[in-house]
Amino acid sequence: MNSNNPFSNYRLLLYYKGDISALTLFVQHSNGSVCFPQPLPALSSALEPEEYTDSKVSVHPSALIQNINQQLQLDNDLLRAEAEFSVQIDTPNGIITVYMARFMLLDPPHKLLQSRACQLRTLPELRGRPPAEMELLRRAYSTVMES
Template identity: 65%
Template sequence: MNIAVPEVFASHRLLLMYKGDISALTMFAQQAGGSVCFPQSLPPLSVAFDEDAAVAEGKITVHPATLVSAINQILGFDNDLLYAEAGYQEYVDTPKGIVTVYMARFKLLDPPHRLMQTLGCQMRTLPELRGRPPAEMELLRRAYTKMMEG
């Protein structure tokens, strides 16, 4: 996606996911370039911090609702199409500094296949996303675990 990325996304990313309330089908949005991070991929050599790492101490961060609002504007979505998934906040060590990753969930009954295709993106299940960089795979694993436990 060739988009102007707001400065707030220099140190933040979003995973966009869909979970069926009845079927529990869980899918993640994937950009044409392969990344599952929005609006841009993580830099090469990025590594997800251990789940219990105390990274956030003293770190100023942005509320996930602000990021969801920004991604809605970037992608041309209605303001109520996505909402921030409470409790998902992960940290990734990148060559450019620490990136905080949140998750936004689609408020839809069915997966948004056509909508995402119009943006050059796809909705994929976790097995379909195998082979992504290790940091992304770890973020996806943690997101999937969070959704299945919550």
């Protein structure tokens, strides 16, 4: 892990959900990953909640969102952290915690994201991602549908 980067042990899933239609779309980077700012390492796997480890130091999701806003040049009010979503991923380099943030817009931000080399995708369009990402997406979708 890059000890110079305070976010190296964290990732963020970005999604859009229509309030009326319940259409749920996840943001996919041009590299194919749904994790921001970078993909999960190869050989990653999602841990079950009972396997989670308590970290003495953790990054608040809002700090991660602020970092992503800077990287993608997004306005600070577009994304809101989903407090009830946190998944730990076991990687060859240690545990990575994944949080989720929702685009707080009436319409899907297709053009905005395309200009940032990203796409909004439905869950079926994301089939074939690595197993850890598919499990993340499954858990994220369940969280979104329950909220």
